[in-house]
Structure formats: C-alpha cells, structure tokens
Amino acid sequence: MPKCSFCNEDIEKGTGKLYVKKDAKQLNFCSKKCEKNMLKLKRVPRKMKWVTKKKKGNKE
C-alpha cells in the first residue's frame, strides 16, 4: 500500500494521486491538501500541526 509522501498516511487503492516529478521521482498524495502543501507551498510535513497531530484528533 502506498503512503502519502506528505502526511505519511496509507493511501487506499483507487484513491489519492500519484505525482511524478521532473527528475522521475514519484510522490503519492492522499489528498489535494497534501499535494498543495508539498508542491505549491513547499511545506515541511513534520512542521505541520495537522500532520503530526492527525491521529490524536486535532481541532484546528
């Protein structure tokens, strides 16, 4: 099962998105949110509260 390159969640088959960079590296994204943060905003996943706190039930 592929994992989201940004938030590291498991991606179920048939969902999510595969993105291939110019250097042929493949990135998997579980959602557009992750895709946008990684590619457009160039954010670091471990600095994002909604990534690190995702499984604890974040209210933000």
Ligand SMILES: [Zn+2]
């Ligand atoms: Zn994700």
